[in-house]
Amino acid sequence: MNRLQSASEYQSWQASLAAAWDDTKPCVRICDGTGCRALGSQKVLASLREEIDKAHLDTPIEVVGTGCPGFCECGPLLTIYPQRISYQRLTAADAPEIVRQTLAGGSVIERLLYTDLQTGEHIRLEPDLPFYKRQRRQVLNFNGRVDPRRIEDYVALGGYKALAKVLTSMTPGQVIAEVKASGLRGRGGAGFLTGVKWELCRQNVETAGSGFVVCNADEGDPGAFMDRSVVEGNPHAVIEGMVIGAYAMGVHKGFVYIRTEYPLAVENLRKAICQAEAAGFLGTDILGSGFEFALSVRLGAGAFVCGEETALLASIEGRIGEPRPRPPYPAASGLWGMPTNINNVKSWAAVPIVIERGAEAYAGVGTSTSKGTMIFSVVGKINNTGLVEVPMGISLRELIFDIGGGIPNGREFKAAQIGGPSGGCIPAEHLDVPIDYESLTSLGAIMGSGGLVVADEDNCMVDFARYFMTFTQQESCGKCVPCRIGTKAMLATLERICAGQGQTGDVDYLLEMGDHIKRSSLCGLGQTAPNPVLSTLRYFRDEYDAHILDKRCPSKVCKGLITYSIIPETCTGCMVCLRNCTSNAVSGLKGEVHSIDAALCTRCGVCKNVCKFDAVLVC
Amino acid sequence: MVHLTIDEKPVEVPERWSLLDACREYGIHVPTLCHHPALEPYGGCRLCVVELIPANAKPRLVASCVYPCEEGAVVKTDSGAALRSRRLTAELLLASAYNTPRMLELAQELGVQEVRYRLPEESACVLCGLCVRACREIVGVSAISVIRRGMAKKVATPFQVASSRCIGCGTCVLICPTGAFEFSGTTGYKYVPPSASAYRLGYYRVSGELDLGPNFVKDLRDLLEVPKDEG
Numbered sequence: 052m053n054r055l056q057s058a059s060e061y062q063s064w065q066a067s068l069a070a071a072w073d074d075t076k077p078c079v080r081i082c083d084g085t086g087c088r089a090l091g092s093q094k095v096l097a098s099l100r101e102e103i104d105k106a107h108l109d110t111p112i113e114v115v116g117t118g119c120p121g122f123c124e125c126g127p128l129l130t131i132y133p134q135r136i137s138y139q140r141l142t143a144a145d146a147p148e149i150v151r152q153t154l155a156g157g158s159v160i161e162r163l164l165y166t167d168l169q170t171g172e173h174i175r176l177e178p179d180l181p182f183y184k185r186q187r188r189q190v191l192n193f194n195g196r197v198d199p200r201r202i203e204d205y206v207a208l209g210g211y212k213a214l215a216k217v218l219t220s221m222t223p224g225q226v227i228a229e230v231k232a233s234g235l236r237g238r239g240g241a242g243f244l245t246g247v248k249w250e251l252c253r254q255n256v257e258t259a260g261s262g263f264v265v266c267n268a269d270e271g272d273p274g275a276f277m278d279r280s281v282v283e284g285n286p287h288a289v290i291e292g293m294v295i296g297a298y299a300m301g302v303h304k305g306f307v308y309i310r311t312e313y314p315l316a317v318e319n320l321r322k323a324i325c326q327a328e329a330a331g332f333l334g335t336d337i338l339g340s341g342f343e344f345a346l347s348v349r350l351g352a353g354a355f356v357c358g359e360e361t362a363l364l365a366s367i368e369g370r371i372g373e374p375r376p377r378p379p380y381p382a383a384s385g386l387w388g389m390p391t392n393i394n395n396v397k398s399w400a401a402v403p404i405v406i407e408r409g410a411e412a413y414a415g416v417g418t419s420t421s422k423g424t425m426i427f428s429v430v431g432k433i434n435n436t437g438l439v440e441v442p443m444g445i446s447l448r449e450l451i452f453d454i455g456g457g458i459p460n461g462r463e464f465k466a467a468q469i470g471g472p473s474g475g476c477i478p479a480e481h482l483d484v485p486i487d488y489e490s491l492t493s494l495g496a497i498m499g500s501g502g503l504v505v506a507d508e509d510n511c512m513v514d515f516a517r518y519f520m521t522f523t524q525q526e527s528c529g530k531c532v533p534c535r536i537g538t539k540a541m542l543a544t545l546e547r548i549c550a551g552q553g554q555t556g557d558v559d560y561l562l563e564m565g566d567h568i569k570r571s572s573l574c575g576l577g578q579t580a581p582n583p584v585l586s587t588l589r590y591f592r593d594e595y596d597a598h599i600l601d602k603r604c605p606s607k608v609c610k611g612l613i614t615y616s617i618i619p620e621t622c623t624g625c626m627v628c629l630r631n632c633t634s635n636a637v638s639g640l641k642g643e644v645h646s647i648d649a650a651l652c653t654r655c656g657v658c659k660n661v662c663k664f665d666a667v668l669v670c
Numbered sequence: 671m672v673h674l675t676i677d678e679k680p681v682e683v684p685e686r687w688s689l690l691d692a693c694r695e696y697g698i699h700v701p702t703l704c705h706h707p708a709l710e711p712y713g714g715c716r717l718c719v720v721e722l723i724p725a726n727a728k729p730r731l732v733a734s735c736v737y738p739c740e741e742g743a744v745v746k747t748d749s750g751a752a753l754r755s756r757r758l759t760a761e762l763l764l765a766s767a768y769n770t771p772r773m774l775e776l777a778q779e780l781g782v783q784e785v786r787y788r789l790p791e792e793s794a795c796v797l798c799g800l801c802v803r804a805c806r807e808i809v810g811v812s813a814i815s816v817i818r819r820g821m822a823k824k825v826a827t828p829f830q831v832a833s834s835r836c837i838g839c840g841t842c843v844l845i846c847p848t849g850a851f852e853f854s855g856t857t858g859y860k861y862v863p864p865s866a867s868a869y870r871l872g873y874y875r876v877s878g879e880l881d882l883g884p885n886f887v888k889d890l891r892d893l894l895e896v897p898k899d900e901g
Binding site for chain 1 (some may be wrong): 699711713716719730737738751758759763768786789796799815816818819820822823
């Protein structure tokens with residue numbers, strides 16, 4: 052295509068693409084995100100195309116690979132337009148039937164539909180799925196609809212409209228004022244007002260002469276994949292947001308810092324940048340406005356600490372990914388000493404929405420201090436694992452039970468870890484807390500970047516805290532003493548407690564050291580690393596006491612505190628556990644009651660899992 | 671000039687000075703480990719924390735060596751929180767450097783009563799980064815740097831082989847506060863390998879009379895007998 056020379060050229064191109072976009076045309080959209088790909092969506096996609104070719108249908112049906120629509124639990128996902136019939140958990144073998152029955156025959160295949168967990172009913176259409184019904188999809192709106200590899204799709208649905216509006220009718224000051232008025236807060240964790248940050252950077256750019264904008268896509272929380280899905284499924288929204296931000300702050304160079312572990316996101320992003328350059332949304336004289344902006348991708352090598360802004364900047368500069376003390380903040384002195392503005396993927400992707408709909412409309416969603424929507428990746432002990440976008444202020448209960456479908460296997464909800472390894476857990480008694488920055492902080496958790504891990508009654512909270520501590524301890528860069536040695540000391544204490552060697556005073560030590568690390572560490576990693584331990588201590592002190600004083604793990608998780616034995620009355624002597632035991636700890640003859648040798652048993656739990664008669668007792 | 675209050679005493683210092691600079695100018699003792707007047711501040715050891723008391727927010731601890739003096743700031747160097755933090759940091763340093771004279775001295779000064787956590791392996795290197803920064807900033811060769819991260823972090827030459835960049839000047843040996851370096855020559859190169867076992871013959875013996883350690887400024891002050899403020 053030819054490079055767009057002016058905003059009016061863009062408008063006519065956009066109008067023609069929008070006119071050609073037809074949601075009533077038959078089309079199959081299949082999730083081509085990392086999650087569904089791992090479940091085999093590419094094979095489904097290929098065999099669908101093949102079957103459609105073979106079937107010689109009257110009307111041609113396009114098969115489009117889209118970004119992740121979010122319902123990862125039921126992948127690979129497929130939606131058939133125009134009706135929006137939703138099929139789930141597909142395999143390549145389902146393709147012929149889908150083509151024959153649904154595409155050619157017009158009938159719905161019941162077995163591929165979603166089954167409602169409560170009523171057991173099949174739900175045919177995507178908008179009726181309870182998972183989507185309560186969501187408010189703004190940033191994720193294009194995920195599941197557009198092909199992220201085609202700029203035309205994005206433009207057809209109104210993409211780059213906000214950029215054209217900014218370049219033709221707004222001054223940089225007006226853009227900043229609009230972002231400020233929208234109340235948009237940084238979606239990376241700290242929740243600083245984006246507009247205020249931009250204004251600070253703008254002032255510094257005016258003095259320094261130039262500067263940079265950076266997109267932080269170094270998402271590393273265990274169980275979090277919000278940023279990946281946005282970059283993968285809708286990379287142009289991030290690019291558009293960054294160009295608008297660069298215009299507002301008067302800078303001409305930007306970087307996206309993204310992890311190498313996200314190959315598909317990197318691929319889609321690079322493609323999108325090339326397309327945006329070719330179309331004239333990046334490069335010199337953007338849409339004939341005279342504004343110039345270049346965007347490059349920088350790959351991270353998988354250090355969690357590089358998500359911290361100063362470490363991220365050091366890494367972009369080619370130095371060791373270690374944080375440095377602030378002030379000076381990057382807005383004053385960032386990349387190569389120049390003013391630099393860093394925002395999270397979701398913040399950048401929200402910018403075009405703020406500009407296009409206006410600050411007032413954007414601020415209409417959410418609470419008085421937290422505006423707009425937040426994207427969470429909901430994982431752990433939950434029925435509907437996936438990516439959800441909800442308005443700020445929604446209660447945790449709605450998020451977990453209405454959208455997330457509650458806890459599997461009829462277990463009880465115990466706690467939700469919000470904010471990844473930097474956050475804290477929220478117990479059942481606070482399930483009605485509204486999700487906004489202040490409420491979460493007051494409960495000892497943080498909004499964070501949007502990771503949400505659900506624990507049920509089978510999870511031991513000491514073990515849960517130990518897991519997150521292991522993560523932060525391994526990811527500590529080691530520059531400052533409290534984080535490097537302090538997290539190790541806390542982890543060692545937790546490991547001791549989990550192994551049944553807890554002592555009186557351990558809890559006090561954890562509290563003292565946790566507070567010390569939080570208050571005296573150099574960067575955000577250390578300052579938040581003890582949060583999982585401190586919040587579990589706050590809400591589940593009884594579990595710590597049970598481990599330390601009674602030498603008992605109430606949830607029967609910690610291997611040092613449990614023993615496996617066989618209930619003689621229930622055991623039928625079927626020998627299944629004996630054959631499956633990896634450490635030869637089970638003995639017994641066929642038809643006779645078996646027994647487990649505690650000295651040989653590694654407490655792996657295989658015997659309990661394979662026993663059909665519930666004859667294995669853990670206590 | 672910037673005006674601030676340190677330990678209830680009005681203080682006036684030039685712009686861009688750190689809180690530590692101001693403290694030292696006014697004879698207020700703040701312990702340091704990774705700080706050296708000839709090097710860029712690092713902010714790694716966290717022993718120099720002081721309590722910053724903002725007008726409308728909760729007091730917080732900041733590392734005085736890297737925190738700039740701000741107009742009107744109120745700082746306490748000997749608050750309970752600051753002293754407690756230094757004590758705990760010193761205790762953590764003893765987790766690995768438990769036989770190093772300088773660390774023991776520091777721990778004593780900061781009131782460490784017991785060491786509740788010890789690493790299985792002793793190491794004299796406390797990763798203060800003085801050697802790496804001196805090699806880069808003073809000598810200008812960057813023959814050593816820190817590699818890896820977290821507990822695995824250590825000072826090493828590139829690829830952990832004898833470095834042709836090393837000129838064998840011994841600055842790292844002299845500046846090391848714990849004597850973690852061993853000065854030796856290898857064929858073809860002068861080489862200073864970091865060594866955990868060499869701390870006893872380290873710093874004190876090599877440096878002899880000339881004390882270039884990070885406590886240099888403190889000692890100088892004692893020498894010049896800067897009068898302590900009566901208030």
